Amino acid sequence: RFAIVSQNNQGHITVANPLDYKQEKNYLLTISVTDPGGKSDIANVKINVTDANTHRPIIQLKNNGNPLIGTMTTIAEDVPIGTTVLVVEAIDDDVGENARITYSLNEVPEFRIDPQTGVISTAKLLDRETIPGFTLVVTAQDNGIPSLSDIANIEIEVLDVNDNVPKFEQESYSTTVMEDASIGLSIIQVRASDRDLGLNGQVLYEFSEQNQEPNKIFGVFSIDATSGVIRTNRSLDRETIASYDLKVIAYDRGTPSLSSSIIVHVAIEDCNDNPPRFSSDRLRFYIAENSPIGSVVGEIKATDADEGVNAHIEYTIVGGPDMKWFALKTSQSSSLIGSANDPLASISSMDQRKESIVTLITRTELDFESEKKIYNIIVRASSLPLRNDVDVEIYVTDVNDHAPLLRDFSIVFNNYRGHFPLGQVVGKVPSFDADIGDHLHYRFVSVNLVTESMLFHSVTIRLNHIDRQRFLSNVYDRFLDGLSTIIPCAKENIIIFNIQDDIESLTTSILNVSFSARLSESLRDTESYYSSQFLQERVYISRTLLNELTELEILPFDDNLCVREPCLNFEECLSVLKFGNASDFSGSESILFRSISPINTFACRCPTGFQGKRFISRSNINHHCI
Numbered sequence: 001r002f003a004i005v006s007q008n009n010q011g012h013i014t015v016a017n018p019l020d021y022k023q024e025k026n027y028l029l030t031i032s033v034t035d036p037g038g039k040s041d042i043a044n045v046k047i048n049v050t051d052a053n054t055h056r057p058i059i060q061l062k063n064n065g066n067p068l069i070g071t072m073t074t075i076a077e078d079v080p081i082g083t084t085v086l087v088v089e090a091i092d093d094d095v096g097e098n099a100r101i102t103y104s105l106n107e108v109p110e111f112r113i114d115p116q117t118g119v120i121s122t123a124k125l126l127d128r129e130t131i132p133g134f135t136l137v138v139t140a141q142d143n144g145i146p147s148l149s150d151i152a153n154i155e156i157e158v159l160d161v162n163d164n165v166p167k168f169e170q171e172s173y174s175t176t177v178m179e180d181a182s183i184g185l186s187i188i189q190v191r192a193s194d195r196d197l198g199l200n201g202q203v204l205y206e207f208s209e210q211n212q213e214p215n216k217i218f219g220v221f222s223i224d225a226t227s228g229v230i231r232t233n234r235s236l237d238r239e240t241i242a243s244y245d246l247k248v249i250a251y252d253r254g255t256p257s258l259s260s261s262i263i264v265h266v267a268i269e270d271c272n273d274n275p276p277r278f279s280s281d282r283l284r285f286y287i288a289e290n291s292p293i294g295s296v297v298g299e300i301k302a303t304d305a306d307e308g309v310n311a312h313i314e315y316t317i318v319g320g321p322d323m324k325w326f327a328l329k330t331s332q333s334s335s336l337i338g339s340a341n342d343p344l345a346s347i348s349s350m351d352q353r354k355e356s357i358v359t360l361i362t363r364t365e366l367d368f369e370s371e372k373k374i375y376n377i378i379v380r381a382s383s384l385p386l387r388n389d390v391d392v393e394i395y396v397t398d399v400n401d402h403a404p405l406l407r408d409f410s411i412v413f414n415n416y417r418g419h420f421p422l423g424q425v426v427g428k429v430p431s432f433d434a435d436i437g438d439h440l441h442y443r444f445v446s447v448n449l450v451t452e453s454m455l456f457h458s459v460t461i462r463l464n465h466i467d468r469q470r471f472l473s474n475v476y477d478r479f480l481d482g483l484s485t486i487i488p489c490a491k492e493n494i495i496i497f498n499i500q501d502d503i504e505s506l507t508t509s510i511l512n513v514s515f516s517a518r519l520s521e522s523l524r525d526t527e528s529y530y531s532s533q534f535l536q537e538r539v540y541i542s543r544t545l546l547n548e549l550t551e552l553e554i555l556p557f558d559d560n561l562c563v564r565e566p567c568l569n570f571e572e573c574l575s576v577l578k579f580g581n582a583s584d585f586s587g588s589e590s591i592l593f594r595s596i597s598p599i600n601t602f603a604c605r606c607p608t609g610f611q612g613k614r615f616i617s618r619s620n621i622n623h624h625c626i
Contacts, residue, residue, distance in 0.1 A: 002029060002047070013045065021051045022093060053098035053144025057090035059152040072155040077128040078163055085111065088118035090140030090150060098144035106137040111156075113138065120154075128158040129195040162200040162254025166192040173248075174265040179238040180273065187221075190228040190264060192250035200254035208247035208261060221246060221266070230264065238268040239305040272310040276302040276381035278390040283379075285360065285392065288399040289368035297326065297360040297394055302381035313381050315358045318389065320377035325364045326394070328379075330357075360392070368398040410476075410591045414448045414497040450497050450596045455577040457529035458497070458516040459536050460600075462555040467509045468499050473588040475552065482549035483515065486542035487530065493518040498577075498595045499586075510555065514577060514598060532574065567604035574603045 001024075003016040011031065027047040034040035061068035063086045073086050092099040103118040105111060111134065112123040120136065134156040141149035168190060175188040194201040205228045207221070221244070222233040230246065244266040251259035278301070285298035304311040317323045360379075366372075375394040380387055466475065476496075484491040498514035517535060519528045536557060539546065543554050562573035577598035586593055 001027060004031065013047075019049050021049050021054075021095070025049050051095045051098050053094050053142065053146070053148060055093035055098075056148035057092040057101050057140040057142050057150045059138065059140050059150045060089045060091065061152065061154065062087045062089060071153055072157065074157045074159050075122070075126070076159045076161055077126045078161045079122060079126065081122050081125060083122045085120045085122065085156060086154070088113065088120060088138050088140065088152070090118070092142050092148075094142065094144060098142055100143045101140050102143065104139045104141070108134055108136055110134060111136060126158050128160050128197075129164060131158065133157045160197040160200055162196055162252060162256070162258055164195040164200075165258040165260045166194045166203045166250035166252055167260065168192045168250060168262045170262075172263060172265070174267070176267045176269050177232065177236065178269045178271055179236045180271045181232050181236060183232055183234065185232045186229050187232065187266065188230050188264060190223075190230070190248055190250070190262065192228070192260065194252050194258075196252065196254065200252055202253045203250050204253065206249050206251070208249050210247050220244065223248065230266075236268055238270050238307075239274060241268065243267045270307045270310050272306055272383060272386060274305040274310075274383075275386035275388045276304045276313050276383050277388060278302050278381065281390065283390055283392045284395065286395045286397050287362065287366060289366050289396050290399065291362060291366060293362055293364060295362050297362060299357050299359055300328070300379055300390075300392070301357045302388070304383050306383065310383065313356050313383055316380045316382065318378050318380045320375075320392070322375035322394075323377045325362065325375060326377055327361050327363055328358045329361060330359070360394075366396045368396045372396075412448065412496065412591065412593045414450050414495075414594050414596045417449070417451075448495050448497060450495075452578075454495065454497070454516045454529060455598055456603075457532050457535075458514050458577055459532050459539065459557075460498075460512050460514045460577070461539060462502065462558060463511045463513060464553040464555050465509055466511050466552065468501055468511060468586060469588065471499060471511055471513070472586065472591050472593055474590075475550065476591055476593075479513070479550050479552070482546045483517070485549055486538050486546050487517055487535070489517050489520045489530070493520060498598055499593060500595060500597060532576070562602055566602060570607065571604040572607050574605055576601060576603045 001015065001017050001019065003014050005012045005014060011033070013029065013031075026049065029045040029047060030042055031045050032040055032042045061071065061073075063073055065087075068086060075083070075085050088103055090101045090103070092101060101118075102115050103113050104115060105113045105120070110122060110124045110126060110131070111120055113120045118138075118140070120138070136154040136156060138152045138154055139149055140152075141147050169192065170190075173188060173190055177185070177187045181187070190205065192203050192205075194203050204225045205223050206225060207223055220232070220234050220236070221230055223230050228248075228250075230248075246264040246266060247261055248264055249259050249261045251257050283298075283300065287295065287297050300315065302313055302315070304313055315328050317326060317328060366375075373396045375396075377392045377394070378389050379392050380389045463471070471479070480491050480494055480496070483494050487494075494515055494517050496513060496515040498512070500512045500514075502510035502512050515535075516532075517530045519530060539554070540557070543556075546552075546554050562575055567573045578601050586595070
């Protein structure tokens, strides 16, 4: 390993072979010295080998204590500051300062390295969406002179976590759709994006549960979960709901899922699907007689649930026997629409309001004293192609005086001879005269004198589910009209003389109504009546029609007395009425009625064709009728 060279009476020890500190750190040499005289001496020389920093550091990477395969590692983007990414270890075969390693990084603000331990940790919060990865240059340098070093490039991939909510492309969405749109029509598409990766960045769409609250929009619209396309799911009606605010939620498929929401405003555009409507199916107006031509009869108003041009209403007089005597005008128009020779008077409501008013005016003078006191026209309100008609009645009123007023009221006074109610209060006549100081005088115009002949030629009809009070309140006149139709005869020739509740009926209200009918060609004071058989036959044949005309249920006749056949020798049994007693007055707001309460009995009568007490048949066989 060593050699010695003599030079100038000195011995120089030199290195003969390379030294290796790691193999041999100390050497002990024995040196001998000999002079020319042969004298000699020896000495021991101890040589210590010192480290000469002959080895550079060699970097090794470790992750969680295990050697890192390759130079790439990963870290989640949501780790806190100070999280260890990996550990850098460098091996240096030197010793001492030559083996003491100092670690350093290139300038990457997000990471730092402990210069003594080589631990690489985060120095800032990471955001994969901003910087998805980093390249770190690590230097391991010993402290020898001169120093030696090693360099390693480390690739760090930032792993995605679900830290970004889906974001809509617009701050708000709005659209319009016609109210007659077909089901399934695409009306708008919402889009949202998520900066995360994979399932964390996959966006789905749904409606908020708030849309399902009562009186909201549950089921009216649907949304495609993947595309965000919103479609109609039910029929729309602007007049019911004019607009919708849909709360749409965009959510990702991360765990846990993140979401955001937005409001989509859907305005329903009107289509002309509602006809104009009047306040009533029949309008009634009153105008004083002798009013000059052009006088206002009244205002006619129709409403249209649509809006805009679809609510434009045109008024037209389209019919009625008296249409030529009236015209229409609006408040903006000072001239009449049409002329007396133009039977069709029309005008448009141009302000496009949901309700519009036109004025009905006269084209002629009206006279209460003439036969024409009621005028009838038909007014049409059109919002093309839809329309609606209303019947209009114009009543001419008397302005010259105040005649006594007597509302629809009747007194039916049936009397049987010898039973006139002297001094008895029967009721009050609801008459009125607007003139102050006028005194009204009353008298009976006619009284029904019930006779035996009238009773004999009468029938009793049984009405189901009705009592006397209701019959007198609103059914009496309708019942007379029905009888007049089916007999047929004039209404004034029908005499109802008895209205009596059936006391034998236990389960339902049955009313017995007895009447007779004068022959149409007879005078009112004669005793000529339709036979009871004829009346019974007419009621029997026309019972269905009578039900419809009177809106009552007519029961079949009850002929219990003749069912037992009490008559002998081929005599014909007749159910007849006999006078029983005279009842008190009963009535309602529209009628006072006095009944003649008869009793039911029977009479035996020889059939037509008998002569005396015999009937001669075609076979000449004698049949007796005693």
